[in-house]
Amino acid sequence: MSITVATWNVNSIKARLAPLLEWLRAARPDIVLLQELKCTTEAFPRAQVEDLGYHALVCGQKGWNGVAILSRFAIDPIVDRLPGDEQDAQARYVEGFTGGLRVAALYAPNGNPVGSDKFAYKLRWLERLRRHAAELLEGDDAVVLGGDYNVIPEPIDCYDPEAWRDDALFHPESRRAFRALVYLGLYDAFRALHPDEPKAYTFWDYQGRAFQLDHGIRIDHLLLSPQALDRLERVAIDRAPRARAHASDHTPLVAAFTEG
DNA sequence: ATGGTAGGTTGCCTA
DSSP: OEEEEEEEEOSOTTTTHHHHHHHHHHHOOSEEEEEOOOSOTTTSOHHHHHHTTOEEEEEOOSSSOOEEEEESSOOEEEESSOTTOTTOOOOOEEEEEETTEEEEEEEOOOOOSTTSHHHHHHHHHHHHHHHHHHHHHTSOSOEEEEEEOOOOOSGGGBSOGGGGTTSTTTOHHHHHHHHHHHHTTOEEHHHHHOTTOSOOOSEEOSGGGHHHHTOEEOOEEEEEOHHHHTTEEEEEEOOHHHHSTTOOSBOOEEEEEEOO
């Protein structure tokens, strides 16, 4: 038996409840890291996911952002905010221990346009994540940091690097901040098992028939501690939910781990 | 050619 961990930016839990429940029934992931709930913690559809056998650890806010961990196993809450800035009230990080894994659901800032306050916030946020991840790596847990990093790590992760050259998701500073996480000793689960696979996208814009044309980018990632990497069996992008009507612009990324 | 789409704190902001 193995444990599957998925990450999925649903772009509004309210708008995506039916597709989410349908996917949970079909794919039966053990642990799901959700982003962009766009609802308060209180408004999260807890009963509906519990009916499918999931515990839920939710960190929401009104209107924007919002992250959650769903798990077939009980979840021990650890933190519901990214350390390093007490003034930051944006619901972008939740971490817990479940199924023998320390998991976090994270939603990094988009950061557009480059040079704005939002871009500076993105870089500060990723640096806070780096500092927190460094602390996590001092422990012995198998750690899975999953979510929408809003970073295209390499040209191979983008259908047209030239078209994204001036975007905050592909800016050299954003890519550098992502590499700084890897240099700590975290492993990009997808690239660990599929180092040269092109067109491994997790996001396609709603505009311009991007999905039909496969104009995608890979910005949703599962970063693993060495202890988690040792247990990684397989990882895949499930394009099926993106192909459905009324889809999120992101699709799930799913990894399987041996039981610890 | 600064468009196009989708969702929300909706007639504008975020992505």
